[in-house]
Amino acid sequence: MRTFLLSRVLQLVVTFWVIVTVLFFLFRLGLPDPTLALISEGLSPEDRQRVIQRFGLDLPVWQQYFVYLGNLARGELGVSFYYKAPVGVVVFERLANTLVLMLPAILLSYTAGPLLGVLLVWKRGSGAETGGITLGLILRSAPVFWTGMLAIFVFGVTYGWLPTSGMRTLPYEAANWFDKVLTLDFLRHLLLPMLVIAAYYLALPMLIMRNTMLEVIGDDFIEFCEARGFSQRRTMYRHAARNALLPVVTQAAVTTGLAVGGQVVVEVVFSWPGLGREMFHAVRTSDYPVAQATFVFLAAMVLAMNFIVDLVYSKLDPRVTHEAAKG
Amino acid sequence: MAALARNLWTIIRRDRMATVGLAILVGMVLIATFAPLIATHDPNAINERVEGVAVHHDGQTWRDVERIGDAPLNSVALRDDGMGVAVGFEGEAALRTGGGWTDADVGVNVTLRGVDTADGLTVAVGDGGVALHLVDEEWRATDTGTDADLNAVAVAATDHALAVGDAGVVLRWDGSAWSSLDAGVERALHAVTLVDESFGVVTGDRGTLLLYDGDGFEAVEGLGFRELFGVDALDRDTILAVGERGTILRLAGDEWQEMRAPESRDLRDVRLLGPDAALTVGTHGVVMRMDGQEWEREDTGYGQTLRALAAADGEVVAVGTDPFVDRLGEPSRDHLFGTTHLGRDIFSQTIWGSRTALMVGLLAALMVVVIGTNVGLIAGYFKGKTGSFLMRFVDVMYALPFEPFALVLVLIFRPSLAIIILAIGLLTWRTTARIIRSQVLSLSERPFVKAARVAGASDWRILYVHIAPNVLPLAFLQLAVAMAFAITAEATLSFLGLGPPQIYSWGTILHEARLSGAWRTAWWWIIPPGLFIMVTVVAVFFIARALEVLTNPRLAARG
Numbered sequence: 109m110r111t112f113l114l115s116r117v118l119q120l121v122v123t124f125w126v127i128v129t130v131l132f133f134l135f136r137l138g139l140p141d142p143t144l145a146l147i148s149e150g151l152s153p154e155d156r157q158r159v160i161q162r163f164g165l166d167l168p169v170w171q172q173y174f175v176y177l178g179n180l181a182r183g184e185l186g187v188s189f190y191y192k193a194p195v196g197v198v199v200f201e202r203l204a205n206t207l208v209l210m211l212p213a214i215l216l217s218y219t220a221g222p223l224l225g226v227l228l229v230w231k232r233g234s235g236a237e238t239g240g241i242t243l244g245l246i247l248r249s250a251p252v253f254w255t256g257m258l259a260i261f262v263f264g265v266t267y268g269w270l271p272t273s274g275m276r277t278l279p280y281e282a283a284n285w286f287d288k289v290l291t292l293d294f295l296r297h298l299l300l301p302m303l304v305i306a307a308y309y310l311a312l313p314m315l316i317m318r319n320t321m322l323e324v325i326g327d328d329f330i331e332f333c334e335a336r337g338f339s340q341r342r343t344m345y346r347h348a349a350r351n352a353l354l355p356v357v358t359q360a361a362v363t364t365g366l367a368v369g370g371q372v373v374v375e376v377v378f379s380w381p382g383l384g385r386e387m388f389h390a391v392r393t394s395d396y397p398v399a400q401a402t403f404v405f406l407a408a409m410v411l412a413m414n415f416i417v418d419l420v421y422s423k424l425d426p427r428v429t430h431e432a433a434k435g
Numbered sequence: 436m437a438a439l440a441r442n443l444w445t446i447i448r449r450d451r452m453a454t455v456g457l458a459i460l461v462g463m464v465l466i467a468t469f470a471p472l473i474a475t476h477d478p479n480a481i482n483e484r485v486e487g488v489a490v491h492h493d494g495q496t497w498r499d500v501e502r503i504g505d506a507p508l509n510s511v512a513l514r515d516d517g518m519g520v521a522v523g524f525e526g527e528a529a530l531r532t533g534g535g536w537t538d539a540d541v542g543v544n545v546t547l548r549g550v551d552t553a554d555g556l557t558v559a560v561g562d563g564g565v566a567l568h569l570v571d572e573e574w575r576a577t578d579t580g581t582d583a584d585l586n587a588v589a590v591a592a593t594d595h596a597l598a599v600g601d602a603g604v605v606l607r608w609d610g611s612a613w614s615s616l617d618a619g620v621e622r623a624l625h626a627v628t629l630v631d632e633s634f635g636v637v638t639g640d641r642g643t644l645l646l647y648d649g650d651g652f653e654a655v656e657g658l659g660f661r662e663l664f665g666v667d668a669l670d671r672d673t674i675l676a677v678g679e680r681g682t683i684l685r686l687a688g689d690e691w692q693e694m695r696a697p698e699s700r701d702l703r704d705v706r707l708l709g710p711d712a713a714l715t716v717g718t719h720g721v722v723m724r725m726d727g728q729e730w731e732r733e734d735t736g737y738g739q740t741l742r743a744l745a746a747a748d749g750e751v752v753a754v755g756t757d758p759f760v761d762r763l764g765e766p767s768r769d770h771l772f773g774t775t776h777l778g779r780d781i782f783s784q785t786i787w788g789s790r791t792a793l794m795v796g797l798l799a800a801l802m803v804v805v806i807g808t809n810v811g812l813i814a815g816y817f818k819g820k821t822g823s824f825l826m827r828f829v830d831v832m833y834a835l836p837f838e839p840f841a842l843v844l845v846l847i848f849r850p851s852l853a854i855i856i857l858a859i860g861l862l863t864w865r866t867t868a869r870i871i872r873s874q875v876l877s878l879s880e881r882p883f884v885k886a887a888r889v890a891g892a893s894d895w896r897i898l899y900v901h902i903a904p905n906v907l908p909l910a911f912l913q914l915a916v917a918m919a920f921a922i923t924a925e926a927t928l929s930f931l932g933l934g935p936p937q938i939y940s941w942g943t944i945l946h947e948a949r950l951s952g953a954w955r956t957a958w959w960w961i962i963p964p965g966l967f968i969m970v971t972v973v974a975v976f977f978i979a980r981a982l983e984v985l986t987n988p989r990l991a992a993r994g
Binding site for chain 2: 238
């Protein structure tokens, strides 16, 4: 067990390093001169030279790379070219904004989805099943930015029930982030984007649940349950569902890992000041420190969640041996 | 391979959802293939619409342009009591009684070219010899005995009106019926005016000008060869005629003279406001006023063609056409899905967009499956260092979230379809690789592989001849899944404005809609492209669901 853990952690570190390296060179070599953004603000050539020196942009690329790695190891993410503020501050606020949107959405879809999935199996062969599957596939096929636009059009513009943009009605005053979020106004802003994302995510756990349930209900223990005279509801939800939950849990973890980046398009459509929108903005404005930090952050989250999935998997399903997981 | 194809076909045919999916997909492919034929407009063309307008002069100044019809207006008449009538193309007619202009239904769909009103007689004439009388707010057709196009009409009294038309046709209304008069010319006649029942003037093609004395016509010779489109007379000695390229002819005393005009545009109509005062209108919004001997240009703030002019009681009305960009038009017969804020046809854009979606979807999916299957095959078969290295590589790929990375790739190398395809292809083969690998892991332990090895087959031969055919069904399933993903991914990137600007895709249409801000009201702009994305992706999912049976037969037995 310990060697397994150790080798996985080592793998994790190596993978992370590879990603960080790829990111660094991708950004440094691919995107235009970052000081261009500063010139547009009317910077003289001398000032520009000074900026280049201060940010270390005059060093050879490989030297910049090591400086970057060193800073990263110390948790220093640099200063945003655009906001002229420490990247950490910028990124963490955006991250909080994203999570407060994504986590409820994921929670909702991964609660409702599996329950509906079990229902589909229970009602298998009926029109309800076909209808449910079709609806699920439709929800999964509709591009999320489009459903977002439709939701805004219907509930925001036509009926005017809910606000459609941002996290709070402007102008507002908030002493800190929690002050901003713990209000009714915020909840009203949250509702539309959250439901749009939840609807999009709903289908996957539902269909996964259905597929694994179909396998599980062929097992002997279900017949025993039936033989013991358990009600169908009890057999389905307490015995079969429990055994079919594993792939759904896996998917939930993977989705959560990816959710850190937010749904870029949803954040754009709803003008939600989250990490995804910030990343898009940072890349477009060549704000390397912010763009790189968000990417590193994203990659780290995905890796961490995958790692946790692996561990949880081996705990939950005794059939998965560490040897197999390693291979 | 043939057996697999047959197998796939059987599976799809047996599954109702998959059959529907395949039908939709084939339909989409047909739409994409025949896009140039199906699209009703050039997706980039800025579409214009033409409407009828009136420009009023209230005695002091020209007032704002008023839109009074759906088609260009050809003629207008006013009475001293303020009643007005205007007619135009496609049976367009508008009436003014007291307040503003209201649309009138004339009951026929022919182009009306002339209208006049006096003493309770209101007559409109038009193409095909049509003559309509307004009686008790109802238009009634009267028999003219001709099918020549009638260009103008003038009313002197309830029982005296003249209508002129092509090929020298002249008709007279005597209070109960039309009768034909011989004008002595074969040329097209454009305009007519009646001072009273015993005097009138008719003008037409190539300098034709006829004087009417109540019974017959006398031609005035030597007036040049220009077309004369409009004429007006106060009495026998005061006549003005206007026509092609700024032509203005005036009878002063007993001598005809050509007047100098500051504009050389075509002049369509003229009205005498007094012995020495007149107005004329023409193409490109030209309006000129005569004061004494001189003509001067007037600015009405209107730049389109004015076709006719009427004056009564100090008020002047000019009517004409107004072609304007059809911005944010709702769905109509001409524009099935309406138009954008630039007047572009959304239906045609959507149809052309299907090409982009299917091309990107298919090419990217093929790339995903080819890379993923090969990596999976090799990693599954060569379990040692090679396999381990490849799977670590796949792990790295898994840590790259798709959307952000595709975004960076597209921004680094200018937006183009090739880059979008590459971004999708290079970033998403990881799942296919993992799935194929696990299949290969179990396949390579099977007896037939051991048999092949004993028989002396090389590793590559075993891998590609013996194992690969067995993962093909799985690869097909992955192809469908990847295609659904690729179509959505392309739409997403284009929606973010990362698509090539010259090529229409469903995502680009939605991007433009969002950028314009007009989508908040123009529902017809956002629904079609999204619906097309959804329907196409659902179709692919339907097929993919049926293909799952190939790899997991248990689903078939119970599902």
